[in-house]
Amino acid sequence: MMKTTPPPKARAHCGASLLLALALVALPAHAQQNTPERAKPMKLRLTLGETVLTATLHDNATARDFAALLPLTLTLTDYAATEKISDLPRKLSTKGAPAGSGGKAGAITYYAPWGNLALFHKDFGPASGLITLGTLDGGVEALRKPGPLQVRLERAE
16 A cells, blocks of 8 residues: 655645644633633623613623622612722632722722722722723713612623
8 A cells, every 4th residue: 555645735734733623722621612602792781770771791700700690689889979889799700800990980890809899980090909890881870879779780681
C-alpha cells in the first residue's frame, strides 16, 4: 500500500483544527459553553408599587451572581440623597471586578464592603468597592420618592 501525504492546504486545515481543539481543552469549562444567552443582555423588571421599570444587567460575574438571587423583594431606603440601598440575602462574587466605579444616575450597583444593592438616582463620584451590575432603561425619577420603597426585582422575559 502506498502512503500518501495530504496536500499542503489539507495539512494546514488539519493543523488549525488540532490547534483549536487543544485551545478548547485548555479553556475553563465556563468559557467553552455555547453562550447564546450571554450574547443577549439580561433584562430585569423592577416593580415599585404601581410603577414598573426595566433595566439591563451587564455580563460580569457580580451581575450574574446577583441574577441568581432573583426574584427578590427588598425594601430600599434613602442614602446620601443620591441612592436607594438595601441589604442582599448574601454577599455576591466580586471575581474580576474593578477596584471601584462611579455611581451614575440610573446605575444598579453592588457595594461590596457592605454587601448591599445601591440604585442611584443622582450621579455620585467614584467609590472603592462599588461594582456596576446594570443600568435602568429609564424612570430614575421613581427612585427619588423620599422614604422607604418596596421593590420586586425579577428577570424580564
